[in-house]
Amino acid sequence: MDSFTATARRMPALRSEIADHPERYRILTGERPTGRLHLGHYVGTISERVRLQDAGVETFVIVADYQVITDRDSVGDIADNVFNAVLDYLAAGLDPAGTTIFTHSAVPALNQLIIPFLSLVTEAELHRNPTVKAEAAASGRALSGLLLTYPVHQAADILFCRGNLVPVGKDNLPHVEITRTIARRFNERYGPVFPEPEALLTETPELPGLDGRKMSKSYGNTIGLGMTADETAAAIRRARTDSERTITYDPEGRPGVSGLLATAAVCLDRSPADVAAELGDQGSGALKALTTEAVNEFLREHRERRSELTAADAASVIRTGNARAAEIAQATLREVRDAMGMIY
Known part of the structure; x- marks a missing residue:
């Protein structure tokens, strides 16, 4: 063994x-x-x-x-x-x-x-x-x-x-x-x-990064805990996806889409496949909007507490x-x- x-x-x-x-x-x-x-x-x-x-x-x-x-x-x-x-x-x-x-x-x-x-x-x-x-x-x-x-x-x-x-x-x-x-x-x-x-x-x-690769600061594919809600939205907007409208979870074939799905899923306490099924053929714009909302709500209390702390x-x-x-x-x-x- x-x-x-x-x-x-x-x-x-x-x-x-x-x-x-x-x-x-x-x-x-x-x-x-x-x-x-x-x-x-x-x-x-x-x-x-x-x-x-x-x-x-x-x-x-x-x-x-x-x-x-x-x-x-x-x-x-x-x-x-x-x-x-x-x-x-x-x-x-x-x-x-x-x-x-x-x-x-x-x-x-x-x-x-x-x-x-x-x-x-x-x-x-x-x-x-x-x-x-x-x-x-x-x-x-x-x-x-x-x-x-x-x-x-x-x-x-x-x-x-x-x-x-x-x-x-x-x-x-x-x-x-x-x-x-x-x-x-x-x-x-x-x-x-x-x-x-x-x-x-x-x-x-x-958790993979926004581009589907390993989440790493050196790749620029992370959502920092110290980011503001607007900075988070901008980072997710910049994430590369593809032109296919139907959203599916396929980490190897569609790494960008799958990275966003994994991020949304962990914040929503759901599976990536479940989130993909909900989005259906709404396209990458809807995926990015849902991911942004999910992340910002997930980190909202953390950010509020952090703003009250000092060096x-x-x-x-x-x-x-x-x-x-x-x-x-x-x-x-x-x-x-x-x-x-x-x-x-």
């Missing part, structure tokens, strides 16, 4: 355990601040974080600023991206009282864990990681040391706070597996310190989160050094 099948079979029992005993779990999740957050982030990950937080699961969200440079030469407008991500987290319902929001670079003790962790994996294991292989192929340049060791950095992110639950999609399951490997090998070599975290497979399918609110949340994460990381690092006989 492959690891995905085994993990998928475990999900009903795991979700039941989380519902019955949320206090037993601590999740670590987050993203790289390479740009503004978009609708795909909201439906794919942020809403799940809010659900778990509200269910009583202690939640850590890392804004992985150091990891921005795993596959690029500069950090870009990183401060703006970080602050806007935190504003979107707060507007979506993440509560700093139950969720620790922090930045990677502000927690040096976390990053120091990478050194002993690197001794626990082989070069071959790192090269086999799907994300490393995919990013290396996409970058078109030599593999950097930071990109090669990216899975070890993620293991440090998860284990510094004793995270034992990691929400992931199928493609990111290997990151949890290598984290489990690192935790197990450390415990075998030095004594029990770390839990072996479990993957919590997310149920939301990946000062984001800065305060980050300072508090960084201080708590740093305290936990220092305690974990001391325990690691003690287990390794390095307290002098």
Whole structure:
């Protein structure tokens, strides 16, 4: 049985355990601040974080600023991206009282864990990681040391706070597996310190961009959470469709039409095929109008809450989160050094 099948079979029992005993779990999740957050982030990950937080699961969200440079030469407008991500987290319902929001670079003790962790994996294991292989192929340049060791950095992110639950999609399951490997090998070599975290497979399918391709800021096919209603309408108006009047859901044959249908459907909590059947032969104009209305209504409350927040609110949340994460990381690092006989 492959690891995905085994993990998928475990999900009903795991979700039941989380519902019955949320206090037993601590999740670590987050993203790289390479740009503004978009609708795909909201439906794919942020809403799940809010659900778990509200269910009583202690939640850590890392804004992985150091990891921005795993596959690029500069950090870009990183401060703006970080602050806007935190504003979107707060507007979506993440509560700093139950969720620790922090930045990677502000927690040096976390990053120091990478050194002993690197001794626990082989070069071959790192090269086999799907994300490393995919990013290396996409970058078109030599593999950097930071990109090669990216899975070890993620293991440090998860284990510094004793995270034992990691929400992931199928493609990111290997990151949890290598984290489990690192935790197990450390415990075998030095004594029990770390839990072996479990993957919590997310149920939301990946939302395509407005053009049917993968939703990506670099493609310009996203609907940013910080967009206004008018900006959203303009982005949807610019989306490329085709001249066929009958609306059908065909991701391969009609990617533009299907991307809009998928966007409308997730906002309306319906299937893309159902939305297509409703539109019938009304054409792309009607599809774009329906999609615009659906997205703007879906994000209306989020935008209202976001408009009430300021950069000062984001800065305060980050300072508090960084201080708590740093305290936990220092305690974990001391325990690691003690287990390794390095307290002098």
